[in-house]
Amino acid sequence: MIDIYSWATPNGHKVHIMMEECGYRLGKDWLAHPIDIGAGDQFTKEFLAISPNNKIPAMVDPNGPDGKPIALFESGAILLYLASKTGRFLPKTDRAKFEVLQWLMFQMGGVGPMLGQTHHFRIYAPEKVEYAINRYTNETRRLYGVMDRELSKKRFIAGKDYSIADIAIFPWTRSWKNQGITLEEFPNVLRWHEEIAERPAVKRGVEILTSLRKPLNDDKAKEILYGKTQYQKR
Template identity: 50%
Template sequence: MTIALHTWNTPNGRKISVALEEMELPYMVKTVNISKGEQHAPEFLRISPNNRIPAIVDPNGPDGQPISVFESGAILLYLGEKTGRFLPASLRERVPVLEWLMWQMGGFGPMPGQVHHFRLVEAESDRRYGLKRYSDETRRLYGVLDRRLAEVEYVAGALSVADFAILGWAWRHERHQVSLDDFPNVKRWYEALFARPGVQRGFDVKLDDA
């Protein structure tokens, strides 16, 4: 049975399309045009109470019953549990996956997202202050990631949902005004992931109305 992915062409949306492709799960895309406010529609609110994409509806959820899941991190954990892929069964091996997934959700997403925002602010004084504040923090986070990837091939050791989560945001590094040449370990990891057919399919699938 096919999972419905309610999404738009954003870093958080791409996390899930990549995961679904890598896990080889059948899914259909239902676009939610956030530029037109479709995320506030009552029918979307029923599956995503926070009015944010992405969300999924799995008709074959636990015990064979339908389930909806919102928040991209929760979706990745759900899909990992469902398939038994990219989410280790061993608690010791699972801990770094959870650590780096939470790192992405709490920092490497909200901070680059503020860079996106302040680049578009019209007032020069507001833009300059906000852009410096969040650009500095974003570069710090890239540095954290670079140091981690100097030690391991993927962020949690083996390829995991944490990599998919972080990749969704690293994909927008140019918007963050960050050159991956400044972070060679991130660049190696980024290029290795994009060499994977599943990741390529996850980024190629159409997630908007254009």
């Protein structure tokens, strides 16, 4: 039984979708353990032992590569691990594999951090900072433009086959309204997004833990996520 410690966020959804896409059955092959980041669950000693950066998701597989348990944090690393373990969603040839990996890195280094900042300054920041809102909204639009050009040439972001790069990027594009854009501005992204959203495993994955997540509208939760609690020495 693989244990996934997670929450219903884009980074959490990546791993939920991957588990479902790989054929693992929730409740039989794997468990989703909720880590309520608004309540501070990410700072417990038990979770920090798995995820020292106090971020979700994290994973414990009792049957690691050497037959021993392995714990991993960082969603990109978990996707790579599961792709290696199952032989799915990552090509075997070096050329095709690195074409996928560059787009996975694009998500980890660009889409996730930049769209995350866009969400923060447009929705959650206690004061509206026009410079920050414009900076990150414009960068979000630029990144969508990069994806739109690429997807004008191919069915999926890294080629003709669905891969961990698509799994990594898709959950972030679900919140396009919060990012100040419309998908109609990017017709190739829209076409790609709609196709992926219809995959049965994706539909299941994005619902995992979603019923537990509440709107982030209380000061205590915001302080835990963005205030001094986040920066305490542990």
